Structures are given as C-alpha cells and as structure tokens.
Amino acid sequence: RRLLPEKEWVERYKGYLYVTGLVPRLDVSTREIADFDDPLHPQGVAEDVANMFEEFGVTSLDVSPAGPTSAFVGFGTKLEAKGAMMGISADGGEGGSKLAMEHPVELHKYEEDGGDDTRDDEKELRIVGVPAAVSPAELLRYAFPPGSRLEAMFGPLPPERCFRKSPTTVLLDLGSSDLVARAMKSSNVLQNLQACGAREAQVLRAKRERVFDRWAGVNNRFAKSKLGTRLLVTGDVPPQPMYLSHHDTLHVEGLGTGTTLEDLAAFFQEFSADSRDVYGSGHVVRCSRGRPTGSAYVGFELPGEIERVMEKYADGRAKINGAEVVLRPVRDKLLRRGVRDTARPSRSVDELNSDLTDWERHDRTFAASDQAISGERLYQERQQGTHYRSIVRKYLKTLKGCVGTREEPGLMYEAMFAPDQEVDMGLFDMEEDRIKKLRKKGI
DSSP states (O other), X not given: OOOOOOHHHHHTOSEEEEEEOOOOOBOTTTOSBOOTTSTHHHHHHHHHHHHHTGGGTOOGGGEEEEETTEEEEEESSHHHHHHHHHHHHSOOGGGXXXXXXXXXXXXXXXXXXXXXXXXXXXXXXXXXSOOTTOOHHHHHHHHSOTXXXXXXXXXXXXXXXXXXXXXXXXXXXXXXXXXXXXXXXXXXXXXHHHHHTEEEOEEEEEEEEEEEEEEESGGGOEEEEEEEEEEEETTSSOOHHHHHTSSEEEEEESOOTTOOHHHHHHHHXXXXXXXXXXXXXXXXXXXXXXXXEEEEXXXXXXXXXXXXXXXXXXXXXXXXXXXXXXXXXXXXXXXXXXXXXXXXXXXXXXXXHHHHHSHHHHOOOOGGGGGGSOOGGGOTXXXXXXXXXXXXXXXXXXXXXXXXXXXXXXXHHHTTSOTTSOOOOHHHHHHHHHHHHHHHTTO
C-alpha cells in the first residue's frame, strides 16, 4: 500500500511529484524486500530520491517515502514541481537519464523452506529481483526470445508456468531439474533477465485532494470545498469527461506495458451491447514521459454492463495479454445530501410505441434549447428533481415575460411599429378568431 505523507509535511509545500519504480532494497539472506519498518529503509529511499532531484534543490527532508519503490517529493511552488518533472524526464544525453534503474536480477535454485508438497522444487527456477511491473508473458519473452535457440532448448512456455511468489520473486516451472540446471549455467538467460531488469523510474504529478467544507449561497445551494491533507497521484481518479459521459467506469491495474486501448476494447467487447468506442471509452494512465504506468480506466455506456464483468470475474482478477490485472469499479463519493440518479427502468414494447406516437401529450422538452440544459447527474449535492424544477420555473418566467396581451402588448410587439405610429391591436383579434376555429374542429 502507498503510505501517505504526514499532515505537517503536506502543508509545508505547494507543489508535489510522485516517483515510482525505484529499485527496492533486498534482504541479504532471503533476497526479498527488506522490512520497511526498519527506519534505515525509508531513510535510504529518501536519500536515493533526493540524489535524483539534487540539481533542483531537493534534500532528503523534502522526500516522503511511500513504500520500498516509491516516494513523494515536495516543492515550494507548483512551478518548481513542473520544472523538476520536465527536467528529470528529459533525455539525459551522454550522462544517461537519472530515471534509469538497474534491478539486480539473479537466478537461484528454488527450495521451499516450509516443505510445501504441492510444488516440485527440482523443476522450478527461482528468479529474484524482478521488477514488480513485469508480467509473466513479458518475463518469458526476455528470458527466451521467440525464435531463438533458448526458446528451442527450453520450449515455448505459457505464462501459466510463472508463479509470482512475492513482488520481486518469480518461480518458473521449466518441467525438469535438468532444464533448471541448464538455465542456471546459461549466461545468455541471465543476461536476458538482467536486460529485463533495466527499467526507468516513473514520475507523476501529485496534488492535494479537495474535500467538502460547507454549504453556501442562497438556501445553501452551493457546496464549498477546501484543500485536504491527502495527496492524489495522476491516475488515482478517472478523467472527468470520460467519467461523466459513461454510466459506469472500471479501473484496471497491473497491465503490461504493451497493452493498448485496442486491446482493452477487444477484451471488454463481450460485455458491451454496442460496439465499443476504442478511444472515447478507454484511458491509459501515463507518466511524465508518456509511458504507460500499467493502470487504465474503461467506461461502460449502458446499465448492467459492468455488473456482467464483475459477475464473470467475481474475485476481481483477470488476464489481459498475459498479465494478471485487478478490476475495481469506480464508485461515486457522495456528499451528505443528494443521490445520483439510478438507471432508467426498462419499458415494454407498448410503452416504447406510446413514447414515439403520443409524445405531444407527455413530452417535457423545450425544443432545441433543451440540449443546452445540464442534467441532474452533474448536481449530486442537490435533491432529486430540484434541478429540473428550477429549470421549468425559469422557462415559465421567461415565456410569461415574452407573451403579449391587449392590455400589455410588450416591447417585442411594440417594436413591430414605428415610434410615432399607432400600435395596431388587430392582431390579437385575428388570433382569437383563429383559436375559435381550431376549437370548433376539435383541435
């Protein structure tokens, strides 16, 4: 989990960045991630990040470790944070990029300390130091490149043969102890896996969350917000236009770096009634250098579609392009009053035909200008129906101001005549005769 900075640290700065993908410190004996509760571990993370941003005046006191591989960085102003993000994300030239990381990937023979009889230790190769963002399919492509002699020697291995024992340890089932011994002796396999460990840390923007403060205005109609002490990172919430234009939104985390919007649209097409909008109903979260972070959002336009997804993947896990991802529906953060409109109930064929043929009796729209009226879905803080009621009242007041009578024809009617010309009221007589004729015809 991401550790959030303390309140005093957050209020000390105005601009923030979030760095992730750092090389974790491994325990010497177990080769697993060292205990983060050890005070020396967070201090080491803070010093590493401070060295990355040293040219921007960052010290270890300006860094708040969020985990073994991530940290927040504070700046005096938002402009300083933006300049640091652009500067460190630029190409490093001859000196190389400061974001370049070398994860120490190693090969070991797997030995289960607990004596687990469900696994065959002799057939499994233990790979330690693997970056957490590497999927099983990507790891196999690096270790045994397609079409190479290594793939012919060890055979095409499916991603199911990889088991991630911990965030940095992967167990690879090669099928026999002989192949495990060959892999440990092969320098090519080790070099390929070390190339897989050559990654870049990612820098993302962070900002303080805005939380509800109080109601203000006439009759307490408007909600006021204030800055909270929690920091939100790019990708923590979906893009507002996509979220408001879809009935439901799904957060997908753990994607491979090569997963595209086309892949997401193809995967979720079976749950959608209509053809998916590849670019309008999907969003891939990217870092400051435009590279995918492994997180994405998928929108669903119709009610019930996201329920079908979660019904099939009840445990919230699925496999997309060989990577095991976590699926989580995005929920509204409601205020203390007001609820979001529910889905429109289904209608029978007779009701649909009535809506099409008898629309004059119950249509509540106001012609083309109705398209400019924002829906109640955007005003979650208001009670249901209050927004529509205020719009209707405003229309009626406007219409009454435009309607002319014989006693008060109004400026619009008087503008039809010259200033020195007598206002002709004969039009009102013609209108009365026209209405009488229509009533005689039963219209």
